[in-house]
Amino acid sequence: MNRDWVVVTGASGGIGREITRSLALKGFPVIMACRNLDKAKKIRKQIIAESRNKEIEMDLLDLSSFRSIFSFAERLCKSGRRIGTLINNAGIMCKDYQTTENAFEMTIGVNYIGTFLLTRLLMPLLLRSGQPDARIINTTSCTYKIGRVNENFFLLNPNHYHRFKAYANSKLAVLLFTAELAERLNGNGISVYAVDPGVVDTDMITMQRWFDPLADLFFRPLIKDAGKAAETFVFLASNENVPDNGILFANCKPKKLSDSVLKHPYRKELWIHTERFLADYIQPFNIP
Numbered sequence: 695m696n697r698d699w700v701v702v703t704g705a706s707g708g709i710g711r712e713i714t715r716s717l718a719l720k721g722f723p724v725i726m727a728c729r730n731l732d733k734a735k736k737i738r739k740q741i742i743a744e745s746r747n748k749e750i751e752m753d754l755l756d757l758s759s760f761r762s763i764f765s766f767a768e769r770l771c772k773s774g775r776r777i778g779t780l781i782n783n784a785g786i787m788c789k790d791y792q793t794t795e796n797a798f799e800m801t802i803g804v805n806y807i808g809t810f811l812l813t814r815l816l817m818p819l820l821l822r823s824g825q826p827d828a829r830i831i832n833t834t835s836c837t838y839k840i841g842r843v844n845e846n847f848f849l850l851n852p853n854h855y856h857r858f859k860a861y862a863n864s865k866l867a868v869l870l871f872t873a874e875l876a877e878r879l880n881g882n883g884i885s886v887y888a889v890d891p892g893v894v895d896t897d898m899i900t901m902q903r904w905f906d907p908l909a910d911l912f913f914r915p916l917i918k919d920a921g922k923a924a925e926t927f928v929f930l931a932s933n934e935n936v937p938d939n940g941i942l943f944a945n946c947k948p949k950k951l952s953d954s955v956l957k958h959p960y961r962k963e964l965w966i967h968t969e970r971f972l973a974d975y976i977q978p979f980n981i982p
Contacts (some may be wrong), residue, residue: 718742720932
């Protein structure tokens with residue numbers, strides 16, 4: 695397994711922190727791509743002290759801003775570092791309708807569009823890594839099963855906003871993107887995976903509703919801690935013998951994707967429409 699740099703988005707909290715910590719303990723150099731650098735600085739210091747791995751760096755990345763994504767990618771490209779793995783971990787679920795700096799609904803803008811743009815901008819680094827096993831690992835969710843992606847995907851109505859629908863839609867879009875990217879990169883030395891980490895003990899699962907205490911009581915036994923949720927990401931990033939018959943992984947094992955995903959009627963159109971939105975930031979996809 696190559697020991698090139700691993701980029702982890704959302705690395706200062708929850709699953710991202712545990713991914714970074716585990717990879718550092720295994721000796722991997724990691725770039726913590728975070729929106730809150732003050733928080734990241736404290737986490738980085740703790741991880742370095744525990745792992746004695748000094749090759750843990752951090753850089754500013756806000757996936758709700760195309761300017762921030764482009765600036766991050768540009769700095770990374772100019773740094774000369776060899777990037778072996780990109781872990782798209784960062785994600786949000788907004789309680790109320792909000793928009794990104796570029797006028798997309800925030801949950802879809804961060805979880806899907808920001809991830810798409812970052813991945814596309816870093817693709818040249820992964821293709822030039824010189825290693826036959828560069829990897830892209832995206833975060834989906836079991837909620838993708840109730841998601842809807844169609845011609846109205848980018849047109850959420852602020853007057854009929856439901857955060858769980860927006861979240862589920864964004865995670866289905868990430869899975870469709872993963873499947874399409876894996877197909878387009880086949881034979882080019884980059885493996886592409888999606889991870890369903892399960893229901894994780896983070897602030898995201900809090901409903902801010904009267905039934906929170908009851909939900910916590912009944913579902914707590916089913917909820918993973920962040921360390922357990924990070925295991926599949928670390929497995930895919932660090933294991934040389936990843937099963938080659940899977941795109942979606944959970945609990946360090948491949949999960950069969952149904953035709954509803956693999957043959958989704960909007961899968962290729964989603965890619966095309968996303969590229970149109972991002973035309974000023976990326977070049978058309980062209981594998982050498």
